[in-house]
Amino acid sequence: MAAQEIKATERFNWPVTILLLLGLFTVLFPLYMTVIIAFKQPSEMTNDVIGLLSFPQTWSLDNFREAMRVTDFWRSLFNSFLITAVTVIFSVIIHSLMGYAVARNMNRSKFYRFSYFYIVSGMFVPFAILMMPLVKQTAQLRIDNMFGVIVLYVVFFMPMNVLLYAGYLKNIPIALEEAAHVDGASTWTTYWKIIFPLMWPMHATVAVLTALGTWNDVMTPLVIMSGSGVNTLPLAQLNFQTQFGTNYNLAFASYLLALLPMLIFYLVAQKQIINGVINGAVK
Amino acid sequence: MAGLSLQHIWKKYPNGYEAVKDFNLEIADKEFIIFVGPSGCGKSTTLRMIAGLEDISSGTLKIGDRVVNDVESKDRDIAMVFQNYALYPHMTVYDNMAFALMLKKTPKAEIDKAVREAARILELEKVLDRRPSQLSGGQRQRVAMGRAIVRNPQVFLMDEPLSNLDAKLRVQMRAEIAKLHDRLGATIIYVTHDQTEAMTLGTRIVVMKDGIVQQVDSPTNLYNKPNNIFVAGFIGSPQMNFIDAKFDGSTLEAGGVKFELPEEKAAVLRDKGYSGKDVIMGVRPENVYDAKAEALCKLTAPFDAKITVFELLGSEVQLYFDFAGASMSAKVGQNSRAAVGDTMSFAFDVDKIHVFDKDTEQAVIH
Numbered sequence: 329m330a331a332q333e334i335k336a337t338e339r340f341n342w343p344v345t346i347l348l349l350l351g352l353f354t355v356l357f358p359l360y361m362t363v364i365i366a367f368k369q370p371s372e373m374t375n376d377v378i379g380l381l382s383f384p385q386t387w388s389l390d391n392f393r394e395a396m397r398v399t400d401f402w403r404s405l406f407n408s409f410l411i412t413a414v415t416v417i418f419s420v421i422i423h424s425l426m427g428y429a430v431a432r433n434m435n436r437s438k439f440y441r442f443s444y445f446y447i448v449s450g451m452f453v454p455f456a457i458l459m460m461p462l463v464k465q466t467a468q469l470r471i472d473n474m475f476g477v478i479v480l481y482v483v484f485f486m487p488m489n490v491l492l493y494a495g496y497l498k499n500i501p502i503a504l505e506e507a508a509h510v511d512g513a514s515t516w517t518t519y520w521k522i523i524f525p526l527m528w529p530m531h532a533t534v535a536v537l538t539a540l541g542t543w544n545d546v547m548t549p550l551v552i553m554s555g556s557g558v559n560t561l562p563l564a565q566l567n568f569q570t571q572f573g574t575n576y577n578l579a580f581a582s583y584l585l586a587l588l589p590m591l592i593f594y595l596v597a598q599k600q601i602i603n604g605v606i607n608g609a610v611k
Numbered sequence: 612m613a614g615l616s617l618q619h620i621w622k623k624y625p626n627g628y629e630a631v632k633d634f635n636l637e638i639a640d641k642e643f644i645i646f647v648g649p650s651g652c653g654k655s656t657t658l659r660m661i662a663g664l665e666d667i668s669s670g671t672l673k674i675g676d677r678v679v680n681d682v683e684s685k686d687r688d689i690a691m692v693f694q695n696y697a698l699y700p701h702m703t704v705y706d707n708m709a710f711a712l713m714l715k716k717t718p719k720a721e722i723d724k725a726v727r728e729a730a731r732i733l734e735l736e737k738v739l740d741r742r743p744s745q746l747s748g749g750q751r752q753r754v755a756m757g758r759a760i761v762r763n764p765q766v767f768l769m770d771e772p773l774s775n776l777d778a779k780l781r782v783q784m785r786a787e788i789a790k791l792h793d794r795l796g797a798t799i800i801y802v803t804h805d806q807t808e809a810m811t812l813g814t815r816i817v818v819m820k821d822g823i824v825q826q827v828d829s830p831t832n833l834y835n836k837p838n839n840i841f842v843a844g845f846i847g848s849p850q851m852n853f854i855d856a857k858f859d860g861s862t863l864e865a866g867g868v869k870f871e872l873p874e875e876k877a878a879v880l881r882d883k884g885y886s887g888k889d890v891i892m893g894v895r896p897e898n899v900y901d902a903k904a905e906a907l908c909k910l911t912a913p914f915d916a917k918i919t920v921f922e923l924l925g926s927e928v929q930l931y932f933d934f935a936g937a938s939m940s941a942k943v944g945q946n947s948r949a950a951v952g953d954t955m956s957f958a959f960d961v962d963k964i965h966v967f968d969k970d971t972e973q974a975v976i977h
Binding site for chain 1: 662663664683684685689690691693694695697698699700701710711714715758762
């Protein structure tokens with residue numbers, strides 16, 4: 329009897345469970361609100377709590393159709409997708425190379441050590457400080473367009489990504505590279521054939537973080553591409569906020585639509601974020 | 612296959628630390644050379660310099676007739692087996708073994724033939740499509756060997772390849788490596804800190820300490836004629852017994868006992884001016900006998916000692932005791948009835964006494 333009681337208390341760590349439930353609630357409740365508001369008509373929006381939490385009278389997709397029309401959904405989606413995809417590809421390639429160069433030389437070269445801290449310190453510079461000069465420079469260089477935005481994203485995400493890659497490389501035994509060198513591989517071949525494939529979990533992490541940051545960003549395209557007539561999804565969604573108020577039903581429907589591609593990407597990528605890939609490399 | 616020549620090789624690190632000091636060695640074709648020594652003696656560093664993974668600070672390294680000091684690892688035509696195997700975890704066993712040949716752009720059919728032949732020799736045929744993480748320690752070790760074999764290099768370098776295996780597997784793989792050497796007729800340089808591996812595998816052994824070569828010799832000579840106290844103590848288990856003694860012109864006196872020496876050995880000591888001087892006497896545990904049991908060799912005068920430790924190893928018994936201020940050991944037959952606390956009478960084999968200079972620690976007579 330006593331043993332069973334101990335077992336029962338061991339199974340439930342109540343403080344942690346309560347914390348987790350609270351965490352779950354803070355995520356699920358806004359999501360619930362977003363979904364039901366996206367399906368409601370503006371006339372159903374009330375100020376009382378019951379009305380706010382209740383289901384819509386009909387589950388109609390009209391809001392979604394209207395939101396897609398207003399935001400020129402497919403075109404904006406394509407722009408967002410293009411910017412995100414190119415940024416992620418360049419980030420993974422360039423930042424992993426940088427991380428590799430820095431991580432493997434940091435211990436023997438002051439130059440690389442300085443480079444590492446210099447790059448990583450970029451994380452502490454807020455975008456607001458850079459905004460005005462960047463607007464001016466991109467305009468002068470005539471890259472106040474999608475290309476410019478991509479270049480900026482690759483630079484903005486560099487500090488965090490280099491930090492992540494450099495950290496991860498510490499887990500990859502140097503003996504593997506030595507073995508590859510003895511096997512006849514150049515540094516370049518070693519990187520692409522041995523190191524790059526071994527960094528898949530980190531590529532997935534970097535890709536998810538970079539893609540999320542890029543996909544959801546409003547400020548950079550807003551200030552750089554304004555007037556170019558090219559919209560990304562978050563930019564198009566600004567249309568819902570007018571001088572006279574916000575159409576929450578359309579806005580939330582649009583947000584849900586914008587969320588889906590990222591959700592799918594995350595689900596695909598998270599399978600890659602598994603540990604133990606280098607198991608068996610060295611004893 | 613080819614020989615190697617290491618001439619005045621030094622390794623100095625930027626912080627001034629000298630890991631290898633004036634290493635000289637000529638290695639003949641098809642030799643099995645063992646670098647042995649305690650941790651930090653520079654044996655792995657020397658191997659890594661041969662592999663091209665460490666720069667040579669000064670000196671000349673030749674593989675065959677070619678000076679390779681500034682040649683990259685990949686162009687030295689060597690293969691290396693790493694201590695931790697360093698298998699590519701994202702590749703199958705087949706790809707791990709084929710990797711070097713693929714880089715050389717060897718035709719696929721040839722690669723396939725080489726890999727399958729190596730797999731056959733190492734009994735890896737059934738695991739060719741597995742990843743390293745799905746293999747046992749012994750199999751991983753064999754894949755690491757296979758990766759070296761398929762390349763058919765001039766020189767094989769092995770850096771403590773068996774140190775991660777359990778005792779039983781290690782003995783098995785040791786025999787495999789010996790067979791492999793016979794079969795491939797390869798030049799092998801093998802680093803280990805395990806003296807059993809060194810003694811059983813090597814055609815010649817290089818004993819190192821603090822970056823300095825202590826002795827280069829065949830296993831038999833190394834055991835029977837060690838150059839100095841370090842080599843004498845390092846090779847052999849339990850290690851050689853060392854006793855402070857005084858040479859009086861014909862005998863060695865220690866702990867109040869006079870141990871006689873063969874006349875020709877005593878003459879050598881006299882000629883070298885050791886009469887009346889303190890020396891260090893060395894006797895291997897198997898040359899320490901129960902003075903009361905029958906011995907086939909000529910024994911010295913007996914001395915009594917109290918047994919402090921009794922170890923039964925199955926085929927033999929190791930006894931530990933204190934004598935003349937030194938802790939000593941003796942290997943005696945399994946029938947020994949000695950017990951801890953007993954006082955026993957011991958004697959040395961007269962012909963197997965080594966004498967070392969007390970100051971230089973160099974051997975004077977073997």
